[in-house]
Amino acid sequence: MLRGVVILCLVVVMVGLRQASIPLYVLPLSIGLVILCALSLLAWWRLKTSVQTTQRELLFQLMGDIAVFTLIFYFSGGYSNPFIWMFLIPITVAAVALRAVYAWLVAALSITSYTVLMFFHIPLSHLHMHMRDDTQLDIHLVGMWLGFVISAIIVAIFISRIGQNLRDYDKKMAEVREKALESERMLALGTLAASAAHELGTPLATMAVVSKELAQEFSHQPEALSQLDIMRTQIMRCKEILSSITKNAGKSRADGGQGILLRDFLEEAIQRWRDTRPATELVVTLANHPLNPLIFSDITLTQAIQNLLDNAADEFADRVLLNAHWNEKMLTIEIRDFGKGLSHEVKQLLGKPFFSSKNAQGMGLGLFLTQTALARYDGELTHTNHPEGGVMSTVRLPLAKLIISK
Numbered sequence: 001m002l003r004g005v006v007i008l009c010l011v012v013v014m015v016g017l018r019q020a021s022i023p024l025y026v027l028p029l030s031i032g033l034v035i036l037c038a039l040s041l042l043a044w045w046r047l048k049t050s051v052q053t054t055q056r057e058l059l060f061q062l063m064g065d066i067a068v069f070t071l072i073f074y075f076s077g078g079y080s081n082p083f084i085w086m087f088l089i090p091i092t093v094a095a096v097a098l099r100a101v102y103a104w105l106v107a108a109l110s111i112t113s114y115t116v117l118m119f120f121h122i123p124l125s126h127l128h129m130h131m132r133d134d135t136q137l138d139i140h141l142v143g144m145w146l147g148f149v150i151s152a153i154i155v156a157i158f159i160s161r162i163g164q165n166l167r168d169y170d171k172k173m174a175e176v177r178e179k180a181l182e183s184e185r186m187l188a189l190g191t192l193a194a195s196a197a198h199e200l201g202t203p204l205a206t207m208a209v210v211s212k213e214l215a216q217e218f219s220h221q222p223e224a225l226s227q228l229d230i231m232r233t234q235i236m237r238c239k240e241i242l243s244s245i246t247k248n249a250g251k252s253r254a255d256g257g258q259g260i261l262l263r264d265f266l267e268e269a270i271q272r273w274r275d276t277r278p279a280t281e282l283v284v285t286l287a288n289h290p291l292n293p294l295i296f297s298d299i300t301l302t303q304a305i306q307n308l309l310d311n312a313a314d315e316f317a318d319r320v321l322l323n324a325h326w327n328e329k330m331l332t333i334e335i336r337d338f339g340k341g342l343s344h345e346v347k348q349l350l351g352k353p354f355f356s357s358k359n360a361q362g363m364g365l366g367l368f369l370t371q372t373a374l375a376r377y378d379g380e381l382t383h384t385n386h387p388e389g390g391v392m393s394t395v396r397l398p399l400a401k402l403i404i405s406k
Helices: 002-019 024-047 055-074 084-097 100-119 139-217 222-248 262-276 299-314 346-347 366-375
Strands: 281-286 319-326 330-336 378-384 391-398
Touching: 002 084, 002 139, 055 084, 055 100, 055 262, 055 319, 084 100, 084 139, 100 262, 139 222, 222 262, 262 281, 262 319, 281 378, 299 319, 299 366, 299 391, 366 378
Parallel strands: 281 319
Antiparallel strands: 319 330, 330 391, 378 391
């Protein structure tokens, strides 16, 4: 881009001087412009065919610029040429994009070329002639003014672009570090989960045996049997969860099964949650959409929905609303509770590992695991306070990431 600006400036100046009847060495100047165009085409081709160029390749490009500038200025007045400032462009690029030793090499070559042009050059005749008698505008001074304007514009554009690129790079590096930290946290949680599954297996088996014996003992007490059935159901649910930890660990979405229809997936996730929280009324609204694609059956997505429903029920155990709708591009799931809502401080910390708004009652992992599961499919999770009270949790999942290709 910068080289294109330089070529345009040189062409305009050459045409302007020719119109002013100032003699120029057109052939060597044209050769210099052709070389600059060739370097630009080479750079464009390399950017199209290569993912990343090397610093040495960029160094050779800048050295080519310095050589061409030296040729052009030798035939157009040397150090007295008002566009001699163009030697600063390779130095600026090298200082930003190359390591120190290459940047100093480019600076040394530019300084050397400038110094040599002080003693060896072909003077440009009529350089100080006036453009108009009534204004007494010196062509050399006009060239210096034009050079300053162009250099100011180039520096402003180039440095702002570089600054934006550096800010984008810092942001991307921060995101990469955050993802690496989340991966480490997930690895640690996986290790803890495997250890907990191993240790909890024995007490759960004992509880299952005791509950069975109690059921036989209280066989003539329907109320006690009803309570025992709930306990046994919860014990079996705990054993199922622990079994799924080892069964589904490391399983990718591709080998997670033959897939499931979107509506069936939602209904299955909802029913699984209802089995664990029978005391909470769950009001479900599923869109009557003709589109019902086949999606990957991923247990982590089911758990993500259940985590959000658990959080809603923990805020207000009587009633929870779930609304799911989708189109060709996006699946949206809205879950609303009827609790006290979120404060600004809590909203800023939601989703952080081990932070819980339930005080001592929560582990602070539900939303973190939910966000991690959704991130695998480029999903988004947002929380807003509902105007009529409570919190609205909204999940947005791109269907392109879920649909099984035929």
